[in-house]
Amino acid sequence: MKFESFQRLVAMMFEADDAGHLIERHGELTDYDIRQMNSLVLAYVGDAYFHLFVRTRLLSFDQSNVRALHAFSAQIVSAVWQHKAYLAIEPMLTEDEKAIYRRARNAKSHAPRSATVAEYHSSTGFEALLGSLYLRHETARLEELAEASFQAIAQAIMKDIHEKET
Template identity: 55%
Template sequence: MKFKQYQYLKQHLFEFTAPDELKNRYEDIPTRNLSPLVLAYVGDAYYHLYIRTRLLNFEQSRVHLLNDFSMKLVSATLQAQAYKAIKDDLTEDEAYVFKRGKNAKSHAPRVASVHDYHISTGFEAVLGYLYLNKDFTRLDELCEKSFIAVAQNLSQQE
């Protein structure tokens, strides 16, 4: 981030009502109207934490291995696989959020195909939508189903 942008955000983002009390700019988070890229931003963070936590069921001491493997599991390519495992189970609202995320204007990284990147953005948008709506049961259900599908695909590869 450029220095001027950082200075602007620092001066304008946070407003204090008391020395140790921040004023919220928004009272609620209208998830239906949020940018799909904002939903994907939250969904990406949640999915990465889910994967890291889930991997502790298999490895608990080698942090470099955990980090490397979690990074692979949250890659756009494997998130596209994860989406394929859950796409038929999505509700109408979730499918709508996915479509908005998939079609959002963004820049694909060099390490994934544009197609996989757009699919993964839609997948992350769904997770962000569920997280911000506090639908943790559904969120866990979709993440677990996608985790199992990706694990099965990886275990079948040579």
């Protein structure tokens, strides 16, 4: 982060009292017009949500090996697997949800080396969809799509493992 951006963010978050001590300004989560929000901001929120969802979901299988949990969760939330998750849940989506996905998928961003450009853009759309549901407090729908995505990824991983064994 550039220093100027950091300073601007700190200035929005804190103000100084008469003695020069920083006092936190309490920003509140309010109703957002998701259609007006930057798609990459929605993806930022959706990425955080999906990471937490996957990590929590994996705890139902193992609570003792943090390294394995971390490695497996990192694989599940990768752009490659999120792209596959989106393809699996696409038939479940409303037109509004598909529009959010498309807008974020088409947003200008830079793909990492671990995924193709198409997979990365698709995963950005997937994360933005989850982020939009989170910010609109559509908890039931968010959990439904996150669980369906988790199941799709798990099945695809099992299929890959089975194919490598045969």
